[in-house]
Amino acid sequence: MRFPAFLALPLLLMLAQPGLAQTGTAAAAKAPVTLDELFDKLQETQNPIEAKQLERKIWEAWGKSDSDTLEALMQGGVTVMEKGDYKRAVDIFSAVIELKPDFAEGYNKRATVRFLAGDYAGSVADIERTLQLEPRHFGALAGLAMIMERLDNLPEALRAYRRALAANPHLADGPEKLKELRRRIDAKTL
Incomplete structure (x- = not known):
């Protein structure tokens, strides 16, 4: 069955009007993303x-x-x-x-x-x-880790970096920082 040509222009005009064609997933895509959703996506992404x-x-x-x-x-x-x-x-x-x-x-x-x-x-x-x-403020947690490192409280620095990485596994140099802190803690205990 063919779509009547005389209906095509009114349908296109209706679809072009803001809000009229937004149903289902299109409307959901426009809904604001919550902080919880952003954190969920941050945990899931590998990109x-x-x-x-x-x-x-x-x-x-x-x-x-x-x-x-x-x-x-x-x-x-x-x-x-x-x-x-x-x-x-x-x-x-x-x-x-x-x-x-x-x-x-x-x-x-x-x-x-x-x-x-x-x-x-x-x-x-x-x-x-x-x-x-x-509690998920990875910036504050990373800042706490830096302070603890400067105060030579390496176990607390390590704990804060771990919490920061739990909130944001994509922190720059995060895994390397954990290794470095573990190495420094091990060297102090020898």
């Missing part, structure tokens, strides 16, 4: 390019505060941090935290600044709060 894209999307999701004011403060804090004005950056991220105490990325950014400023105790406190709010 390094897809892993980097998923990592980027996770970082973007962590950075969303649902507030233009907070996002402007976050961007300002990052800019100030990149310029090396750590005191001012800490103040900005502290303001973010005061405005939204359940925003994990505010604590993570302040932890980063404190780490750069050499305030390891302050950084660890912010990392702990970040992880209370987002």
